[in-house]
Amino acid sequence: MLDSALPVLDVGPLVAGDVGAAGPVASAIDRACRDTGFFLIGGHGVDPARLQRLDEAARELFALPEADKQRIAMARGGRAWRGWFPEGGELTSGRPDRKEGLYFGAELGEDDPRVQAGLPLHGPNQFPDQPQDLRPAVLTWIDEMTSLGHALARGVSLALGLGPDWFARHLTGDPTVLFRIFRYPPLARSDDSWGVAEHTDYGLLTILAHDGSPGLQVRSGGGWIDVPAVPDTFVVNIGDMLDRMTGGRYRSTAHRVRHVDGGAGAGARDRLSFPFFFDPAWDAEVRPIPLDGPAPDDDADSRWDDASVHDWTGTYGDYLTAKVAKVFPDLVEGLDARRS
Secondary structure (H helix, E strand, O other), rough: OOOOOEEEEEEEHHHHHHHHOOOHHHHHHHHHHHHEEEEEEEOOOHHHHHHHHHHHHHHHOOOOOHHHHHHHHHHHHHHOOOOOOOOOOOOOEEEEEOOOEEEEOOOOOOOOOOOOOOOOOOOOOOOOOOOOOOOHHHHHHHHHHHHHHHHHHHHHHHHOOOOOOHHHOOOOHHHHHHHHEEOOEEEOOOOOOOOOOEEEOOEEEEEEHHHOOOOOOEOOOOOOEEOOOOOOOEEEEEHHHHHHOOOOOOOOOOEEOOOOEEOEEOOOEEEEEEEEEEEOOOOOOOOOOOOOOOOOOOOOOOOOOOOOOOOOOEEEHHHHHHHHHHHHHHHHHHHHHHHH
């Protein structure tokens, strides 16, 4: 542990599949998920050079003229919801975010049955002609984060006393994986807008890499806390579906991002972040896990959106589609218009 508001956990035993040595990290994951729902991880086994290549390629793309980036705009990705969007093009609670971004997911060909069936968020990714390094960097990162997501799911499964393979057998054998790259421009201290406003994530686990710049804040019982930028670590947090599955024992915690220009050159560089979402299978029905002891009271009245995560019934795919439709309403309306 570091002297920080969030614990830093060595997940090496989980990555190695050494269940016998994973008890301490599983216990630490349990404590973190019951406390803030956030923790940092080391020992993940991901080469830092991979993140460096991803960062460099992303910055090269974001620096292109908007006309070039429009060639891979999300509207061109159809129901796959993949591609580029401009600053202000994504909404949180109905308000435009101060960020620019790229959406990716599992790479699927047009002949994939799920693509042919027209499932939302399934399809090929959109990559630009330049920089050429972006495609291999993104696809390699998705593969690495998917493997890490399975390892972390083993840790959560052990933390809940379910055995190491519960999630793989019941929920994440074929996980829904989504990957984003966000560019946050530096904001003046007098600017009261947010890169992304208060929100919670939708699914099971988020694995966040970033360029080392501060800006991420997490709501805790004592107020908002800054997430430290610890070298060679990733930030992990739980989402609404894990909150639902555990009956509120593990709370999905609100967080937000504001990248402030520190002046005199400090912090003036764009902040890049790389959130990866490791979520239930598309057709999985997300139900509560039978756990011992009474569940905490529903916290809907204290949540950022005043919504209960425990009211949902249906498949994860239906849940995710409804959520993403609120983030990109214009895109959804465009798709509906083309189908009519």
